[in-house]
Amino acid sequence: MKTILNVIWLVLSGVWLFLAYCLAGVLLCITIIGIPFGIAAFRIAVYALWPFGYTTVERHDAGAASCVGNVLWLVLAGWWLALSHIVTGIALCVTIIGIPFGIANFKMVPLSLLPLSLLPLGREIVPTDAPFAAR
Template sequence: MRLLLNIIWLVLAGFWMALAYVLAGIICCVLIVTIPFGIASFRIANYALWPFGRTIVDHSGTASVVGNVVWLVFAGWWLALGHLVTGIALCVTIIGIPLGLANFKLIPVSLVPLGKEIVPAP
């Protein structure tokens, strides 16, 4: 079931959202100071491509809280808005409801990506 959901997700939402994360990561890596944000963005892009069967574990510390505030102001709210709009559009159909819920699950990660680890779901 996870494989089927991931394939449908990839076609309907995953590719476009992952592309947005990659674009944010490239912009962050061009600016030398924000390379940690770029790495986090690439990590979340990988998760946005294939989310079912994996989950996020929080390992936040003081430095990641400060970095997450900066990320939220410059890129996080744009990505969260993309997940919100895509999630609402997917929830219009019955088949798209699990995919829309997955989009809503990615909103907190898009807002504060630093200090997060992607692990296989139990």
């Protein structure tokens, strides 16, 4: 079932969100200071391309550096990536078939408990079938 949902997601919005995160990653990697943010963007790009079967968890070893990094991410790329998720999610929720995909989009914006698109540092993407101890 996850594969079917991922293929439909890929056609409806996955490719566009993947390209947006890749563009953000390339732009952020231009400077040495932006490389960690670019790596985070590429990591999220793969998740935005194939999201079903994965979830995000908070890393407990993340410290103050990830907090400062999240503030910089918010200013540099987070706000417009979150906006793209909101617009795509609303567009997908117009149809009944698109509602699960719209909800998957909203899972990545600040409407959720773990807003991945706004605050990606200090979070990790793990498979949903991974053992609980690995999360």
